[in-house]
Amino acid sequence: MGPPKKNRVTLQEVAKHAGVSRSTASLIVRNSPTISEATRKKVLASMNELGYVYDRVAANLRSQRSTTIGIIITDIANTFYSDLFIGIHEELEKEGYTGLLGTTFDLHSKQDRLISTMLEHRVGGIILVPVSGNGQETAERLQKLDIPVVLTVRELPESDFDYVGVDYSEGTQLIINHLIDKGHRRIAFIGGRVESSTWTERMKGFRLAHEGKELHMDDSLVFPGAINKQAGIEAAEELLKQHQDHLPTAIFCFSDLVAFGVILGLRRAGIAIGKDIEVVGFDNVPESEIVQPPLTTVSSFARQIGTEAANLLQRRITNTGKKTEKIIIQPELIIRDEK
Amino acid sequence: MGPPKKNRVTLQEVAKHAGVSRSTASLIVRNSPTISEATRKKVLASMNELGYVYDRVAANLRSQRSTTIGIIITDIANTFYSDLFIGIHEELEKEGYTGLLGTTFDLHSKQDRLISTMLEHRVGGIILVPVSGNGQETAERLQKLDIPVVLTVRELPESDFDYVGVDYSEGTQLIINHLIDKGHRRIAFIGGRVESSTWTERMKGFRLAHEGKELHMDDSLVFPGAINKQAGIEAAEELLKQHQDHLPTAIFCFSDLVAFGVILGLRRAGIAIGKDIEVVGFDNVPESEIVQPPLTTVSSFARQIGTEAANLLQRRITNTGKKTEKIIIQPELIIRDEK
DNA sequence: CTGAAAGCGCTTACAG
DNA sequence: CTGAAAGCGCTTACAG
Numbered sequence A, B: 001m002g003p004p005k006k007n008r009v010t011l012q013e014v015a016k017h018a019g020v021s022r023s024t025a026s027l028i029v030r031n032s033p034t035i036s037e038a039t040r041k042k043v044l045a046s047m048n049e050l051g052y053v054y055d056r057v058a059a060n061l062r063s064q065r066s067t068t069i070g071i072i073i074t075d076i077a078n079t080f081y082s083d084l085f086i087g088i089h090e091e092l093e094k095e096g097y098t099g100l101l102g103t104t105f106d107l108h109s110k111q112d113r114l115i116s117t118m119l120e121h122r123v124g125g126i127i128l129v130p131v132s133g134n135g136q137e138t139a140e141r142l143q144k145l146d147i148p149v150v151l152t153v154r155e156l157p158e159s160d161f162d163y164v165g166v167d168y169s170e171g172t173q174l175i176i177n178h179l180i181d182k183g184h185r186r187i188a189f190i191g192g193r194v195e196s197s198t199w200t201e202r203m204k205g206f207r208l209a210h211e212g213k214e215l216h217m218d219d220s221l222v223f224p225g226a227i228n229k230q231a232g233i234e235a236a237e238e239l240l241k242q243h244q245d246h247l248p249t250a251i252f253c254f255s256d257l258v259a260f261g262v263i264l265g266l267r268r269a270g271i272a273i274g275k276d277i278e279v280v281g282f283d284n285v286p287e288s289e290i291v292q293p294p295l296t297t298v299s300s301f302a303r304q305i306g307t308e309a310a311n312l313l314q315r316r317i318t319n320t321g322k323k324t325e326k327i328i329i330q331p332e333l334i335i336r337d338e339k
Numbered sequence C, D: 001c002t003g004a005a006a007g008c009g010c011t012t013a014c015a016g
Helices: A011-018 A022-029 A037-050 A056-063 A079-094 A108-120 A136-144 A168-181 A197-212 A229-242 A256-268 A302-318 B011-018 B022-029 B037-050 B056-063 B079-094 B108-120 B136-144 B168-181 B197-212 B229-242 B256-268 B302-318
Strands: A068-073 A098-103 A126-128 A149-152 A162-166 A187-190 A250-253 A278-280 A297-299 A326-329 A332-334 B068-073 B098-103 B126-128 B149-152 B162-166 B187-190 B250-253 B278-280 B297-299 B326-329 B332-334
Touching: A011 A022, A011 A037, A022 A037, A056 B056, A068 A079, A068 A108, A079 A098, A079 A302, A079 B098, A098 A108, A098 B079, A098 B098, A108 A126, A108 A136, A126 A302, A149 A302, A162 A168, A162 A302, A168 A187, A168 A197, A168 A250, A168 A278, A168 A297, A168 A332, A187 A197, A187 A229, A229 A250, A229 A256, A250 A256, A256 A278, A302 A326, B011 B022, B011 B037, B022 B037, B068 B079, B068 B108, B079 B098, B079 B302, B098 B108, B108 B126, B108 B136, B126 B302, B149 B302, B162 B168, B162 B302, B168 B187, B168 B197, B168 B250, B168 B278, B168 B297, B168 B332, B187 B197, B187 B229, B229 B250, B229 B256, B250 B256, B256 B278, B302 B326
Parallel strands: A068 A098, A068 A126, A126 A149, A149 A162, A162 A326, A187 A250, A250 A278, B068 B098, B068 B126, B126 B149, B149 B162, B162 B326, B187 B250, B250 B278
Antiparallel strands: A297 A332, B297 B332
């Protein structure tokens, strides 16, 4: 943990140097309006001269406040999540909060450890993207906390938390309807953990779109899996193996990241994306515009989710009583490279 | 900042509940070996029952230690930096540190504010990607700190800090030599801030490669700029406008992110990437494999930089005296889609 | 505005 | 192992 540090200039020393009391100096760092401009300037000058750094940690300990927020997401290397993080971070910064970031990589053990670490560091609240799968114990643990928790992206089963997310069912219907309207009849669904709300909701939309168009849904074309590029590559290979004599004409991917893997896997097998098979994604990450052909996808407005989640958490911190809020953002179909 | 919180279970209460002294309880949370197994179990049981959460902040204040590290990078939405962050974070986690993340977006004002915030939160050290441009005041400020600072990716001019980076000159030579060997004679250089060490070093490599092959270097083909997709798009447009009757045959981009923008800009102008003009990048971000044609680039091993930086910082925290270390990682040419 | 006192939750140091 | 005391750097509350 490193050796003890010394030599921090204290408020006491500043006060002495400026010839005022510690109380006055304390009022000044906290921007109290009761202090005359003259003494304020004098004290600020002393701070500058001595190189004073406000000890927010000590202040928070004494006043039982917190200026840090725990942010627990799945994978910062996924631009969906880095955008989400930026949204959260920018909003928190405005209010003077600092974020403690942790990534779970969708592992329960990491999530548990991160929550503990955040609590030990006295965060004033937590914004969490829960890991996929049964979150019963996690939900119970979070309910007991005496700090507010806002969930984003995924909900926790059978629990009642503040939540900001996207209407995944609606988003999936939008894009599947689009595919069907283009003439596709056999559509695969690749990626996502069946235990997570984000998968079941997409599945619901997938089914609804099929039913709405009175189309048969082929369960053998559904390939759940992890939500990253590698999983996409593997799923594409598996799909090709299982259905080589009767390939689907379109593939709906759980996320753009999965779609990139699928595209890579298909390409390696010599399949022409956009001609032999159409691939679509979900999230509208910046890279979806760069791949060739550009990816048709659904925007899930990661950044906006972040902003809303941060605001919701702030409201909850200052206003602890009320009923939980659920903010559901409406997704938007992003059609690319249509001729 | 939120209202005061109450009801935190203290070590005192745990001690009372378990029938031991506060000192004993304190020794137990710190894993002292002098405590008998029986009392340890008894106390741990009490902690569990009462829902005790160790207050690391209070402990750190008293013992004048820190378990947090400030991490200041440029832009987490750039996968180069998110990879760097993951490398840092995983390494710090092993040693029980928590990271405070801030992003500067290459702005001096943000950087200054972030450093202040980190100090106020009593970080035990800082890992910093300095913003481009004159860093004289920043360097002086950092030198005065009584906590260790490790720079990564970019160095600060005329200063002596611990540093982990890549041999950008060598990387640039590798890829420019490759282009020249393929027959290219007019090569543009797009992106990067001329005030930053990362640009001057690439420029050095760019020049050396030309000189080595006894080739004329055309300064009018050098387009410095920001390091993101949008800047790449704009630079590509500018390049096309200025050199429409005599286009370069290849474009070396400051980073993959810039390359993606350039590719987009050229494509919009109807230029066939890989045929009319060859585009190459720097960093080898995951997406470089997905674009079509796949991007030839130079791997700068972001994750490894992160790991090394975190390790270097830890060494510095425990071993404050020694001379500064400079760790330069050798880049690797990644050739893609060669027929 | 000052000044003295108490306290946030812990660790430290020490006599027993 | 215990127990009492002091202190990390701040804020709080209050009498003056």
